[in-house]
Amino acid sequence: MASEDPPSLALKQALCYTCWNISSNLSRCLACKxxxxxxxxxxxxxxxxxHKALCKKLVALNESKGYLPSSNRCWKDYYAEQVYHSLILMISYEPYCYHCYRRESQIEDGARLKTCQYCRLTSFCPSCQPTHPSAECATLQVIATDDRILVDLRRRTGRSSTIAFTGLPRQQHFPLASATDWYDYYTRLSDKGGLRFKMNRDLKYQGHDRKEREFVEGIRYGTNTTTYQLTLLAAIEAIIPNVSTRASINLHIIGAAGAEFASAPAFExxxxxxxxxxxxxxxxVGKNVFVPHEEGTKTQDLHTLQCCTTCTTMGRSISFTTWRGPYHAYVDTDSYKTPDLAAAFHSGFSVDEQADWYPTIEYLAHASHPTLFTAARNFEILGEMEIWKSLGAAFVRNAEVNKWKGMSPSLVVYGDRPNEVSYRNHWWYIVEQK
Incomplete structure (x- = not known):
């Protein structure tokens, strides 16, 4: 199971690093700790x-750091160490003191960090007060809950995502824009109305039944999958005036990778x-897109997604094709057909691989179709807006917080502050067609 990246709790040494078991009797590696x-x-x-290959490197790293006093140390000191050692996952998530930002290898010899008994994701050294804000702790408890959901899901199904959407097709169109949030979507537009008085607007369970609690936690965790489909639907409503009567829609997913493919069944x-x-x-379409054969960049095979019995009986269908390569190259192929909407989720084009992304961004600034973009953090949005401004792009929807962002938070490794979290598709905007 640990062949995939471990959950945050395992990286913070609150779960077994190998099997992810929750145990009160965990033992650390005596060498690297x-x-x-x-x-x-x-x-x-x-x-x-x-670990045999990695342990010696970690021991050497511990010895190179040595004791540091708690005073005069700031977040920037810790951040600089994070960036320097960013290639090693367990160093990126290694516990540190919430107040003085020291790792265990940097505190008094033989002393240990103490973990918050509630969230299990925050630590304190013996020299600092073992407290942090209650609201922050509550958010981290959600991450801990979601880690346990992830562990259980992988054990039962081998999958890392779950999908909780409408069980049967609606007979009447209710615009997604009429819903205030996920709570409205589940209890009014979808078919989870029975939970109306059993969860709050943050999709947190309000009762005492264990099975119901697990179900509510599961649908909240599932928003990290269906955020793609609801964000797309919100964008479609914003650009297609007659969407309620449209019989067909063509969507392009740019830079598609694992997360988009994992959410594919939810497109129904x-x-x-x-x-x-x-x-x-x-x-x-994207450089990391999986294609079923080596010549995936030259030819496209049409595939279909399995739909529910009702949709199939009604003759409704979802088809998809894949193409490996940059989008600006795809538009010059015979396979290309102008989409109703293109979308790039968490492209990070202003931060990572700018040179690779720029020709695609330059094309999309003046494309004959609108394009949806999302980002997890505000600094990404600010960087992207500067690039669009330089290209003279206009917007159907300006950059703003996306009410269909995922409700399952993630710890930010290189944050601007301790315990910073991010949400999938937190920010969104739509570039206007020309």
Whole structure:
């Protein structure tokens, strides 16, 4: 199971690093003190898998740091260390004191960090007060809950995402814009009305039944998957005046990678919420797109997604194609057809791979179709707006917080402050067609 990136709790040594078991009797690696295990067997598995090669490097890193006093140390000092060692995941998430930003290798010899008993994701050294803001702790408790959901989900199904959308197609169109938030979507537009008085606007359970609590936590966690479809639907409503009567829609997903493919079954929600829609076509385009054969950049195979029995009986369908390569190259192929909407989720084009993205961004600034963009953090949006401004782009929707962002927070490794969190598709905007 630990072949994938471990949950935050495992990286913070609150779960076994190998099997992700929740245990009150975890034992740390005596050499590097950076990973914890629930048994000798789990420790041996991790040692043989990759820790043997990594442990010596971590020990050397601990020795190179040595003791640091708690005074006069600031967040920038910790941040600089993070960036320097960014290639090693467990160093990026290594526990540190919430107040003086020291790692365990930097505090008094033999002393240990103490973990917050509520969130298990915040630590304190012996020299500092073991407290942090209650609202922040509550958010981190959500991350801890979601980690446990993830562990259970992978054990039961082998998957890391869950989908909770409308069970049956709606017979009448209710605009997504009429919903205030996810609570409205689930209890009024979708079919989870029975939960109206059992969860709040933040999708937190308000009762005492364990099974109901697990269900509510599951649909909140599932928003990290269906955020893609609802964000797309909100954009479609913003650009297509007659969306309630449209029979077909063509969407291009630019820079598509694992998260977009994991959410693919949830695209049926567009069929369920748009009663007139009978055909939805998706094109996944990007350098990391999976293609079924080596010549995926030259040819496209048409695939279909399995829909529910009701949609299938009604003759409704979802088809998709994949193309590996940059979008600006795709538009010059015979396979290209102008989409109703293109979308790039978390492209990060103002931060990462700017040179690779720029020709695509330059094309989209004056494309014959609108393009939706999302980002997790505000500084990404600010950087992107500068680039669009230099290209003379206009917007159907200016950059703003997306009410269909995922409701499951994630810890930010290189944050501007301790315990900063981000949300999937937190920000969004739509570039206007020319």
């Amino acid at each position: 950076r990973v914890s295990y629930c048994s000798k067997n789990c420790q041996k598995q991790d040692w043989n898998r990759n 929600e567009l069929l369920h919420l748009l009663p007139s829609l009978t055909a939805l076509h998706l094109s996944f």
